[in-house]
Amino acid sequence: MSRSSGRASSGFTETLKTVVYAVLIALFIRTFFYEPFSIPSASMVPTLLVGDYLFVSKFSYGYSRYSLPFGLPIIPGRVFLTEPQRGDVVVFKLPRDPSIDFIKRIVGLPGDTIQEKDGILYINDQPVQREKIGDYVYEENGRATTYTLYTETLPNGVHHPILELGDNLPFDNTGVFTVPPGHYFMMGDNRDNSSDSRDPNSGVGYVPVENLVGRAQFIFYSTDGYSLWWEVWNWPFTIRYDRLFSAVR
Numbered sequence: 001m002s003r004s005s006g007r008a009s010s011g012f013t014e015t016l017k018t019v020v021y022a023v024l025i026a027l028f029i030r031t032f033f034y035e036p037f038s039i040p041s042a043s044m045v046p047t048l049l050v051g052d053y054l055f056v057s058k059f060s061y062g063y064s065r066y067s068l069p070f071g072l073p074i075i076p077g078r079v080f081l082t083e084p085q086r087g088d089v090v091v092f093k094l095p096r097d098p099s100i101d102f103i104k105r106i107v108g109l110p111g112d113t114i115q116e117k118d119g120i121l122y123i124n125d126q127p128v129q130r131e132k133i134g135d136y137v138y139e140e141n142g143r144a145t146t147y148t149l150y151t152e153t154l155p156n157g158v159h160h161p162i163l164e165l166g167d168n169l170p171f172d173n174t175g176v177f178t179v180p181p182g183h184y185f186m187m188g189d190n191r192d193n194s195s196d197s198r199d200p201n202s203g204v205g206y207v208p209v210e211n212l213v214g215r216a217q218f219i220f221y222s223t224d225g226y227s228l229w230w231e232v233w234n235w236p237f238t239i240r241y242d243r244l245f246s247a248v249r
Contacts, residue, residue, distance in 0.1 A: 033058055035214065037091055037101065043188035043195065044103060045138055046149065046161050047089065047248065051240070053221040054248060056091045060084075060215035066093045067213070078210050084109075084184060087158030089216040089248050092186070096203030103216060104196050104204070107154065108185025114177040116198065119167030119191070121152065129153045136163055147190075160249060165192040174198055182209050216248040 039052040048054070058067050062080035065073045071093070084090065084106050094100040108114040113124055121128040129152070136149035147163035154160075166172070169192045177197065179185050183206035188194025195202035222240040 034217070036220070037103065037216075039103070042138065042140060042193055043190050044089070044105070045163060045190045045193075046136060047105075047189045048103070048216075048219075049222065049240070049243070050140060051223045051225045052219050052243065054219045055217050056214035057217050058214045060088075061090075061209070061212050064210040064212070066098065066211060071098060078212075081209070084209075084212065084215075085158070086156050087154045087160060090184075090186075091213040091216065092207050093211040093213060094203050095205055095207060095211060098211065101213065102186070102204065104186035104188050104194070105160065106184050107187045108177070108179045108197070110179055110181045110183060112179045112185065114179065114185045114197075116172055116174045119164055119169075119172040121187075123155055126155070128155070130162065133161070138163075147192075161189060163190045163192070171198040177206075180206055183207060184209070184212075218245055218247045219243050220245060 034055045035058055037054055037056055039048045039050055039054070042050055059080075061082055061084055062078050063075055064078040065071050065075050068075065086106055086109055088106045089103065090106060091101055091103045094102050107121065108123065113122075115122040117127075120130065130150040131153075133149040133151060136147045138145050138147065145165075147165055150162050150164065151159050152162045164172075172192070177185060185197045186204055186207055187196045187198065195204065197204050197206065222243040223235075223238045224240060225238065
């Protein structure tokens with residue numbers, strides 16, 4: 001009886017150690033290398049769709065307290081900093097409420113002036129080139145919206161898609177924003193459906209460098225969301241296969 005009990009106890013201990021090691025390894029990877037995030041809103045369409053799941057590289061910009069689980073305040077500022085580039089798609093902590101993660105594109109670097117005039121983005125008083133591609137129909141919750149699809153080319157040559165419903169909507173004409181040192185100006189690619197640095201009520205404002213979590217790298221899973229999680233038989237029909245393992249640009 002005692003021998004059997006001893007073997008059972010030993011087996012439980014080994015299992016517990018394996019679980020603890022697995023958790024520690026997972027925390028190490030999430031803290032210093034890659035962390036998964038999901039897309040809950042349409043603010044980055046067409047680059048990112050609701051139902052996309054992506055990996056964010058934590059090492060792209062160095063590390064801050066927000067690299068750590070629960071935002072533990074044991075890293076002062078940011079260490080091993082690599083400067084973000086204009087056009088990067090980044091996950092960051094909302095300055096007004098760091099418990100909330102946002103994902104947007106960096107369009108303004110420290111010291112830049114940013115303005116929108118008639119839907120055109122101006123960086124340092126220069127209009128950013130955009131080229132009309134055609135119509136883009138996006139469907140969400142059974143409702144289809146038709147946008148105009150453009151390719152926008154930033155001053156450093158990064159080009160990416162943007163959507164516009166029109167050029168005279170609330171944030172298509174703004175005042176001049178001057179990005180403070182150590183901060184970044186964020187915008188969504190779905191320009192007329194994005195709470196970002198243009199919107200004084202969004203809580204985004206100028207994003208401090210320490211609030212950056214990491215750079216979006218690639219989509220590892222994507223679903224159109226038209227079935228419940230337990231409807232396993234529908235999974236093969238709701239996966240967006242063409243988006244799997246695609247890079248985020």
